[in-house]
Amino acid sequence: MTSPKxxxxxxxxxxxxxxxxxxxxxxxxxxxxxxxxxxxxVALDFKYSDLExxxxxxxxxxxxxxAIQNSENEHLAQLFxxxxxxxxxxxxxxxxxxxxxxxxxxSKQQIFNSSxxxxxxxxxxxxxxxxxxxxxxxxxxxxxxFYNTVKTLDQVVDVDYYVPGCPPVGxxxxxxxxxxxxxxxxxxxxxxxxxxxxxxxxxxxxxxxxKVSKLVRTYETIPDPKRCLLxxxxxxxxxxxxxxxxxxxxxxxxxxxxCYGPLPNVIDQGAKMLSALASVFDAESEEDIRKLADSxxxxxGTFYRFGLARSLLxxxxx
Amino acid sequence: xxxxxxxxxxxxxxxxxxxxxxxxxxxxRIKYPPNINPIRVNCTGRVDPTLVLKALASGADGVLIGGCxxxxxxxxxxxxxxxxxxxxxxxxxxxxxxEKERVRLEWVSASEGERxxxxxxxxxxxxxxxxxxxxxRKEMEVIA
Numbered sequence: 414m415t416s417p418k419x420x421x422x423x424x425x426x427x428x429x430x431x432x433x434x435x436x437x438x439x440x441x442x443x444x445x446x447x448x449x450x451x452x453x454x455v456a457l458d459f460k461y462s463d464l465e466x467x468x469x470x471x472x473x474x475x476x477x478x479x480a481i482q483n484s485e486n487e488h489l490a491q492l493f494x495x496x497x498x499x500x501x502x503x504x505x506x507x508x509x510x511x512x513x514x515x516x517x518x519x520s521k522q523q524i525f526n527s528s529x530x531x532x533x534x535x536x537x538x539x540x541x542x543x544x545x546x547x548x549x550x551x552x553x554x555x556x557x558x559f560y561n562t563v564k565t566l567d568q569v570v571d572v573d574y575y576v577p578g579c580p581p582v583g584x585x586x587x588x589x590x591x592x593x594x595x596x597x598x599x600x601x602x603x604x605x606x607x608x609x610x611x612x613x614x615x616x617x618x619x620x621x622x623x624k625v626s627k628l629v630r631t632y633e634t635i636p637d638p639k640r641c642l643l644x645x646x647x648x649x650x651x652x653x654x655x656x657x658x659x660x661x662x663x664x665x666x667x668x669x670x671x672c673y674g675p676l677p678n679v680i681d682q683g684a685k686m687l688s689a690l691a692s693v694f695d696a697e698s699e700e701d702i703r704k705l706a707d708s709x710x711x712x713x714g715t716f717y718r719f720g721l722a723r724s725l726l727x728x729x730x731x
Numbered sequence: 732x733x734x735x736x737x738x739x740x741x742x743x744x745x746x747x748x749x750x751x752x753x754x755x756x757x758x759x760r761i762k763y764p765p766n767i768n769p770i771r772v773n774c775t776g777r778v779d780p781t782l783v784l785k786a787l788a789s790g791a792d793g794v795l796i797g798g799c800x801x802x803x804x805x806x807x808x809x810x811x812x813x814x815x816x817x818x819x820x821x822x823x824x825x826x827x828x829x830e831k832e833r834v835r836l837e838w839v840s841a842s843e844g845e846r847x848x849x850x851x852x853x854x855x856x857x858x859x860x861x862x863x864x865x866x867x868r869k870e871m872e873v874i875a
Contacts, residue, residue, distance in 0.1 A: 518826070684780040687823065691815035699814065706818035713826045725784040726866065730828030 417473040417594060420452035420464075421503075422493055424479030424486040425513045425563065430504035431455035431478065433580035437587060447594065461489075467496050474593055476503040476576075480513045480722060481564040485557035494570040499593070501605070505579040505672045507566040509682075510722025512579070514563040517721050517728035518713055521561040565722045574599070576606045579672035579719055582658050607657030609677050612669050616651055616660040618642065624695035628708045631668065642668045643693055648715055653679070653686035672719045681725045683716030738792040738858040740851070742769040743778045747805040748840050749797025755844030763848035764855040767795065774798070775836075776809025780820050783834060788866050793833040793858045795850070800838040810838070832857040833864060 423431055435441070435456065451472055452459045475497040481487050494500055505511040516524060525542045529535060547554045566572055576589055585606035592598075592605060599605065613620070623644040636642055642649040642663070650671035651663070662669055675682035690709070696702045709715060717724050744750035750771045756763060772778060775798030783794045796817065798810040817836045824834055835854055839847045 679781075681781045681784055683823075684784055687780050687819050688816055691819050692812070694815045696815065697811060699818075702815050702818050706815075706822055709819060709822065711826075712819065712823035716823065725781070725788040726827055727788075729826065730866075 416447055416449045418451045418471065419448045420450070420472045420475040420493065420497065421455070422452060422475060422477050422479075422489060423454050424477065424489060424507070424566075425482035426479030426504065426506040426511065428455060430476075430506075430580040433504075433578075433583060434476075434586060436583045440587060444590065461492075464492055464496060469495050470498050472497040474499045474501060476501050477566055478504040478507050478580075480506040480510050481560070481566065481569050482513055482516070483557040483559050487560075487569050488557075490566055490570045499573045499598075500566075500570065501574045501576060501589075501593075502566040502572045503576045504581055505577060505674065505719040508575045508577050508723070509674055509720040510563050510565050511672075511719050514565075514720075514722035515714060515718070516563050519729075520731050521559060525559075562728050563722050568722070573601055575602075575604045577604060577655060577673040578606070578658060581606055582661065584659075585657060604655070604674075604677075607655050607673055610656050611676055612651040612654045612656040612658070612660055612663075612673065615656045616641075616663050616669075618663060620644065624693050626695040626701075626705070628705065630710070636666055638666050643690075648690060648709070650682075650686055650716075650718070652689040653682050670718045671716075674720060674723070682720045683713075683724055686716045687712070736859055736863060738766050738855055738863075739790065740767045740793040740795055740854060740858065741786040741791045742767045742795040742797060742851075743772050743775065743782065744769050744795075744797040744839075745775050745799060745805075745810075746771050746773055748799035748803065749775075749837070749847065751841035752797070752839040752843045752847040755841065756848045757844075759844050761844055761848040763851045766855045766858075767851050774804065774806050774809035775813040776804075776806060778813060780816055783820065787829065787833070787864060790865075790867050792861075792864045793835075793854060795854060796834075796836045797839050797847070797850070798836070800840055803840060829864070830861055832861060 421431055421434065450457065452464055475493045477493055477500060481490060502508045506513055529537055529542045530540055543556060545555060545558050589606040618641045619639055620641040621644060625646040627646050629646045631647060636645050636647060647668050649668035651669040654669055654671045655673040655676050658673055671682060679685050694702060694705050696705050744753055753769055775796050778796050786794050798813060801810060804810045821831065837850050839850065
């Protein structure tokens, strides 16, 4: 039997998901004998033409990380879909938009204005913003089209499995690769490399039923390392987030920000977190409730830090 | 001539107060706009913000959550729980660019049929002035 062909790709993301694969370290060397890597931008030099020249369904599994923010991302998503037997949305961005999807709180025009015109360090007297085509003496130059709205991988192509995390933790990647190589595949659409319970189930901090009368942001306080952060007034996404990461942020005394995504059967992670947060408010009067609610500085960025593209509303109105 | 825009409003009404109030408005033959689609829930405390977002994302122009006056909740404090969520939700919807008038939380007791009718009336007019929300259509234009 020939070894399975595996591909990794990198769309709109920071690249951390591919580094997470490298973090497997020596285990990767062992894995190398069992698999045949046919595409991997972070480590190996392959060209898009290599991919295009492959017959359809030539790749056994593609781990696709990153959101879809421009026409190149979308083109590659379609290409990998055609060339792969299994397509895995790998990491928070491919699964639910991730950090890049926070761009959905702005329009393309606002992003271009901020990046190319208004930032104090920008020196752009002619106010040039990227054009998809440009004619030079040598011919026409093209760059991908930047989209107004960031999308998840499964909003542009059919996806077989999802691996959450920003990035997915090493031990989980190992399990996922093992599961897929074993040939005993879970049902299509399954979330791999994560648990079915909330992060709070694996968090070691002590939980009581304490309510809070004041919210604090992480830079304003040094939390008690033994007690539940939410009960200390720090917004922790744990109650609305799928576990499986091992609560590593909490081990560093830092709140969960929700990168493992919504729990099973939850449609909208942000809505669930909003409910969970409201339930710890120690306020009865409308006035006190309003004060607490107003102290959440950036509701979208807090409740949809990683999941805006996968949420019900997906973007802000323009 | 342009056709008059008729807002679509989804109402989540608690069975003990607002829904009974709506019933009273009906049996008393009080006139109010037919733009609301009432959904009976046991308590406003049951109205998960997901339901509100889903209504808006699926084409509703507005959402009314109707419950018992503070202190009157059949389940002691379900309405206060809703109020806590609602303030957060309001701030978040504001950030999404959805006008405040589109999502309202109102206390309507079982005896306030008249008040229910006036709430629906004012909400319908406010949303009519704002125009359609059209969240679904916006979704289609994502690539532009």
